[in-house]
Amino acid sequence: MISMFLVIGLLNVVTILLCLYRAVVGPGVFNRVAAVNVIGTKTVVLLVIMGYIFERPLFFDIPLLYAMLNFIGTLVFAKYLERGEICSW
Amino acid sequence: MLLVNVIVAILLTSGMFFMFIGAIGLLRFPDFYTRLHATGKCDTLGEGLIIVGLIIYHLFHYPGTSLVTVKLLFLIIFIFIANPTAIHAIVKAAYRRGFKPWRCGEGRR
Amino acid sequence: MSRGEKGFGIIVTFCIMFLFWLILSEFFDAFHLIMGGICSAIVTLISHGLLVKGKSQKMLPKFLRLLFYIPWQLWQIVLANVDVAYRVLHPKMPIDPRIIEFETSLRGDFALATLANSITLTPGTITIFVEPGKGKFWVHALAREPADAHLVDKTMQRKVAHVFMECNGPSMGKNR
Numbered sequence: 024m025i026s027m028f029l030v031i032g033l034l035n036v037v038t039i040l041l042c043l044y045r046a047v048v049g050p051g052v053f054n055r056v057a058a059v060n061v062i063g064t065k066t067v068v069l070l071v072i073m074g075y076i077f078e079r080p081l082f083f084d085i086p087l088l089y090a091m092l093n094f095i096g097t098l099v100f101a102k103y104l105e106r107g108e109i110c111s112w
Numbered sequence: 113m114l115l116v117n118v119i120v121a122i123l124l125t126s127g128m129f130f131m132f133i134g135a136i137g138l139l140r141f142p143d144f145y146t147r148l149h150a151t152g153k154c155d156t157l158g159e160g161l162i163i164v165g166l167i168i169y170h171l172f173h174y175p176g177t178s179l180v181t182v183k184l185l186f187l188i189i190f191i192f193i194a195n196p197t198a199i200h201a202i203v204k205a206a207y208r209r210g211f212k213p214w215r216c217g218e219g220r221r
Numbered sequence: 222m223s224r225g226e227k228g229f230g231i232i233v234t235f236c237i238m239f240l241f242w243l244i245l246s247e248f249f250d251a252f253h254l255i256m257g258g259i260c261s262a263i264v265t266l267i268s269h270g271l272l273v274k275g276k277s278q279k280m281l282p283k284f285l286r287l288l289f290y291i292p293w294q295l296w297q298i299v300l301a302n303v304d305v306a307y308r309v310l311h312p313k314m315p316i317d318p319r320i321i322e323f324e325t326s327l328r329g330d331f332a333l334a335t336l337a338n339s340i341t342l343t344p345g346t347i348t349i350f351v352e353p354g355k356g357k358f359w360v361h362a363l364a365r366e367p368a369d370a371h372l373v374d375k376t377m378q379r380k381v382a383h384v385f386m387e388c389n390g391p392s393m394g395k396n397r
Binding site for chain 2: 244245247298299301302305306309310314316317318319320337338341342343344345347348349350359361363
């Protein structure tokens with residue numbers, strides 16, 4: 024079963040590399056922001072699978088935290104691109 | 113035990129298939145809005161399937177620490193709420209800035 | 222808002238936060254329980270107006286109806302994801318994107334957010350802009366069939382209006 028998790032993890036890394044093409048090339052800043060958000064989501068899955076490969080089932084606070092950070096980072100980017108400022112004090 | 117392994121394998125493979133569809137859609141589609149259609153949703157469903165498979169694996173192979181599966185369940189709920197919201201935020205910012213959507217018959221952007 | 226309703230909101234928020242702490246940390250001795258109580262109290266004092274707004278909102282039946290709405294939603298997500306997979310892998314890529322706009326009769330914050338989330342989760346449509354005063358939605362659709370399901374059928378709007386107990390047309394009045 025561990026070897027199956029290794030194969031799934033490697034396939035995940037391949038999909039992350041495919042998304043990197045759009046992050047580098049994509050014409051304009053919006054394509055790049057979307058690609059970085061997608062890479063963050065795929066990283067969360069990779070972290071959960073790694074928790075099972077190394078047989079440490081108490082590892083799962085870290086993917087939860089990274090999912091929240093990724094979400095808030097994308098929201099801050101989108102707000103800045105829309106208005107030109109983040110908080111209006 | 114063999115039945116549980118087969119079910120987990122099927123769930124993981126189908127989740128990985130949907131993630132590949134998301135990445136290929138990001139490369140193939142001709143416009144910003146259509147690319148977000150492919151990734152934002154197939155990604156969310158693929159992740160949901162993979163994590164459900166891992167929950168089933170955990171319940172049968174590590175029977176002592178079952179409270180950890182509740183954390184993974186919270187992760188699924190959070191991703192189902194947060195991913196579409198982030199996609200909506202990016203699309204709204206692009207629309208306000210004047211990005212025009214692609215129509216049938218134009219060139220790639 | 223009267224003080225009774227505010228107190229009710231504070232107590233319910235504190236209970237939810239403390240339950241969250243108990244589930245996420247697996248130690249049940251006195252030190253950790255007291256730390257959990259202090260942290261839940263601080264979070265409740267800062268943000269008690271966000272989650273529960275008083276007794277008159279009937280949160281419990283709405284919550285139960287939401288739990289019954291979720292499996293139908295999951296089945297729609299799976300069906301429509303297979304449709305998007307077909308469009309991505311087809312060598313000619315049969316897409317025909319367009320922007321549509323429609324009006325709904327939902328006015329509450331939570332109901333509008335749930336409908337926008339459901340529209341973005343079903344593949345084929347992304348919510349672009351919501352106007353909360355009139356309930357108008359601007360939606361980008363990938364082809365003609367998903368767009369028709371929202372303009373012509375209105376299944377999703379009816380179900381969300383049923384969950385949040387909002388009236389679904391100008392002919393139904395509510396006197397509660």
